[in-house]
Amino acid sequence: AQSVTQLGSHVSVSEGALVLLRCNYSSSVPPYLFWYVQYPNQGLQLLLKYTSAATLVKGINGFEAEFKKSETSFHLTKPSAHMSDAAEYFCAVSDSGSQGNLIFGKGTKLSVKP
Amino acid sequence: GAVVSQHPSRVICKSGTSVKIECRSLDFQATTMFWYRQFPKQSLMLMATSNEGSKATYEQGVEKDKFLINHASLTLSTLTVTSAHPEDSSFYICSARDPLSGTYNEQFFGPGTRLTVL
Numbered sequence: 001a002q003s004v005t006q007l008g009s010h011v012s013v014s015e016g017a018l019v020l021l022r023c024n025y026s027s028s029v030p031p032y033l034f035w036y037v038q039y040p041n042q043g044l045q046l047l048l049k050y051t052s053a054a055t056l057v058k059g060i061n062g063f064e065a066e067f068k069k070s071e072t073s074f075h076l077t078k079p080s081a082h083m084s085d086a087a088e089y090f091c092a093v094s095d096s097g098s099q100g101n102l103i104f105g106k107g108t109k110l111s112v113k114p
Numbered sequence: 115g116a117v118v119s120q121h122p123s124r125v126i127c128k129s130g131t132s133v134k135i136e137c138r139s140l141d142f143q144a145t146t147m148f149w150y151r152q153f154p155k156q157s158l159m160l161m162a163t164s165n166e167g168s169k170a171t172y173e174q175g176v177e178k179d180k181f182l183i184n185h186a187s188l189t190l191s192t193l194t195v196t197s198a199h200p201e202d203s204s205f206y207i208c209s210a211r212d213p214l215s216g217t218y219n220e221q222f223f224g225p226g227t228r229l230t231v232l
Contacts, residue, residue: 031218043120043207043223044158089159100211100219101148106157 002027002093006012006105007109016111021108023091028070033074034102035065037085047089050074061085066078087113117141119208120224127198128232129162135193135227137208142211143188148221149181164191198231204231 025031031052036044048059055067065076074091077094091105116187119141127133137147145166150158158199162178164170164185172178180202182194205228209221 021208034220036223041205041226041228043225044209045223046220047153049220100146101160101163102219102221104157104210109155 001032001103002103003009004091004103005091006089006091006108008108009106010111012111012113013081015083016080019063019076019081019085019110020078021085021089021091021110023074023105024072025074025091026081027093032066032100033065033073034092034094035059035063035076036090036092037061037087038107043054044090047076079108081112081114083112086110116212116222117210118144118210118222118224120227122227123225124228124230126232130197131198132194132196133198133229135195135206135208135229137191137193137210139189139210139212139222141208141216142212144191145188146211147185147191148209148211149183149191149193150209152207153185153225154205158207161193164214166222183192185186195229198229200231203229 003026006066015069033039035047038044047063048057052068058064063078088107090107092102121136149161149163152158161176162170164183166185166188170183182201185191196222207226209223
């Protein structure tokens with residue numbers, strides 16, 4: 001069975017500082033991996049996705065993530081945090097079933113201090 | 115492209131009544147739609163997967179008679195919470211897969227519906 005672990009339910013950074021949100025996955029087959037962002041009372045917006053084309057994936061809003069098979073990780077980074085980045089971030093892996101269900105991590109709330 | 119809408123965005127109802135939530139794919143045909151439930155400050159919990167023209171597949175522990183899902187067309191799925199009770203209050207989010215998106219398992223999410231049962 002596939003699973004996702006997000007280390008740190010809450011991460012706080014200063015504006016302009018590096019953002020690092022951690023995600024480790026478990027999968028017996030090559031996975032598809034996703035990072036989504038959720039603003040309060042809104043649905044999820046796709047930041048980026050890994051689909052085996054390239055290990056370093058660039059997404060929207062300056063975010064990127066690197067797929068490391070040896071570490072079973074897919075950490076999300078952004079060089080310089082903006083106040084508007086404050087939100088909840090979810091890492092997800094798709095399962096190997098034909099439906100392609102997404103398995104979500106528990107989420108990491110990012111706070112950005114001025 | 116790949117826009118999913120939900121209606122209503124917010125609903126308040128009395129205990130015992132039924133509530134219908136609509137999920138629409140606006141610019142693509144979604145053969146598969148998903149319904150999630152999200153409790154405050156928690157992750158998304160998959161409730162069921164619906165395929166157009168067939169019965170929904172419910173996750174373990176989700177009451178199919180309480181949460182009725184219909185996916186009658188390629189652009190519309192509905193979730194009906196029957197005889198709602200305060201414990202059904204939650205944020206319900208739908209998503210849809212675009213089979214032509216080129217990324218087999220990517221899901222596009224609606225904005226969510228906040229249900230409050232008094």
